[in-house]
Amino acid sequence: MISNNILSFAKSVLCELLEPGCIAIDATVGNGYDTVFLSETAGADGHVFGFDIQEEAVKQTEQRLNEECRPQNWTIFHSGHENMLELIPAEFHGRIDVVMFNLGFLPGSDKTVITKSATTLVAIEASLGLLTRGGLLCVAIYAGHPGGDEEDRAVREYCTALDYHAYRVIQSEMINKPGYPIRMLFVTKL
Numbered sequence: 001m002i003s004n005n006i007l008s009f010a011k012s013v014l015c016e017l018l019e020p021g022c023i024a025i026d027a028t029v030g031n032g033y034d035t036v037f038l039s040e041t042a043g044a045d046g047h048v049f050g051f052d053i054q055e056e057a058v059k060q061t062e063q064r065l066n067e068e069c070r071p072q073n074w075t076i077f078h079s080g081h082e083n084m085l086e087l088i089p090a091e092f093h094g095r096i097d098v099v100m101f102n103l104g105f106l107p108g109s110d111k112t113v114i115t116k117s118a119t120t121l122v123a124i125e126a127s128l129g130l131l132t133r134g135g136l137l138c139v140a141i142y143a144g145h146p147g148g149d150e151e152d153r154a155v156r157e158y159c160t161a162l163d164y165h166a167y168r169v170i171q172s173e174m175i176n177k178p179g180y181p182i183r184m185l186f187v188t189k190l
Ligand SMILES: C[S@@+](CC[C@H](N)C(=O)[O-])C[C@H]1O[C@@H](n2cnc3c(N)ncnc32)[C@H](O)[C@@H]1O
Pocket: 027, 028, 029, 030, 031, 032, 033, 034, 035, 051, 052, 053, 054, 057, 079, 080, 081, 082, 102, 103, 104, 105, 106, 107, 113, 114, 115, 116, 119, 120
């Protein structure tokens, strides 16, 4: 796979890690592209939980899943990802293989509806608790929109402070892209 953006790079990493039957969370479903990828990867024996605060995003994602993915191995919540601990059934706690966050705003939609560091950090902490050992948290961070810079700093500060004996954190970045940085953090739970 040619990784021509940070998300396709993350997906190529996930293709190596994930197996059919995996359990995944898409913390920001948006237009549903990442959710479809996770649903296809999880297959009939796996499951994908998705979150978004925008009804439009939830509808768009469900439509895309219905059109492109068989079987129906997903549950999409019209709710903030900061509520994932309460909404994901207890039987899946500690069994999640991957959590994807694609921060910022929904492309083609209202650019003032953005992820915010306060709720993003609550959700990242919850995600780390939900992951299985060896599970991966991926966070795509964009610093170019109003509020993005602050969220970028807050998320990287949080992940930098994670205990090295419990988590491994790798950061990748498009370093020749003009303008604001686009980063991907990969956090593996040991
Ligand atoms: C960059 S978009 C996601 C793109 C998406 N992964 C895709 O494949 O199209 C970011 C999304 O985060 C959503 N969002 C903002 N705050 C949120 C929150 N607290 N919980 C869940 N989603 C949130 C926005 O509504 C927006 O749809």
